[in-house]
Amino acid sequence: DQQVKQNSPSLSVQEGRISILNCDYTNSMFDYFLWYKKYPAEGPTFLISISSIKDKNEDGRFTVFLNKSAKHLSLHIVPSPPGDSAVYFCAASARLSSYKLIFGSGTRLLVRP
Amino acid sequence: DVKVTQSSRYLVKRTGEKVFLECVQDMDHENMFWYRQDPGLGLRLIYFSYDVKMKEKGDIPEGYSVSREKKERFSLILESASTNQTSMYLCASSLYGLAGGPGTGELFFGEGSRLTVL
Numbered sequence: 669d670q671q672v673k674q675n676s677p678s679l680s681v682q683e684g685r686i687s688i689l690n691c692d693y694t695n696s697m698f699d700y701f702l703w704y705k706k707y708p709a710e711g712p713t714f715l716i717s718i719s720s721i722k723d724k725n726e727d728g729r730f731t732v733f734l735n736k737s738a739k740h741l742s743l744h745i746v747p748s749p750p751g752d753s754a755v756y757f758c759a760a761s762a763r764l765s766s767y768k769l770i771f772g773s774g775t776r777l778l779v780r781p
Numbered sequence: 782d783v784k785v786t787q788s789s790r791y792l793v794k795r796t797g798e799k800v801f802l803e804c805v806q807d808m809d810h811e812n813m814f815w816y817r818q819d820p821g822l823g824l825r826l827i828y829f830s831y832d833v834k835m836k837e838k839g840d841i842p843e844g845y846s847v848s849r850e851k852k853e854r855f856s857l858i859l860e861s862a863s864t865n866q867t868s869m870y871l872c873a874s875s876l877y878g879l880a881g882g883p884g885t886g887e888l889f890f891g892e893g894s895r896l897t898v899l
Contacts, residue, residue, distance in 0.1 A: 711890025
């Protein structure tokens, strides 16, 4: 059973609009969450993270929101240029499991010109 | 600049063959990892190593083994390849711990090795 779920395999948005990628988790012990971005033929690269003591973290065009009661996090990208087209992976970890990362299945974002 | 290099980008092997996937990092990182990426399943941890000659099983170690004889090099071995091991294999390294926690740094990934087993 997947502990980290990205229920939307793909998302398409218009260039310049906001992209919202969602992630749900089931393990209440998770206390740290990360987003990775992956272009074709490249390895994933770290994008942004958030600790469970926060409900929001911003870094430039990227903002991650965490709703612990709903066990849900989202990544907002504003604005979205075509170069943001990639697969985005949500990942979670728990201090009690030595912060071993559990990844979601990924969401393919297509930003249309 | 941080660099994780995987020796083969694309491999095609036959069922039963022994397969070696090599990974080298130039960042003097303590920890190295092997993941596989499959559609709909995301990245799953096969093995990791937190020191030379040390290894730990990840979530899906069956059918795989690893070797870490030098700090910069981490090899994934498929003793007898099977068709269900057709996948994208990603090597990663991190400076601290399992790289999933606050202040522990991030995972740096290689470009991946796409293995097809016929």
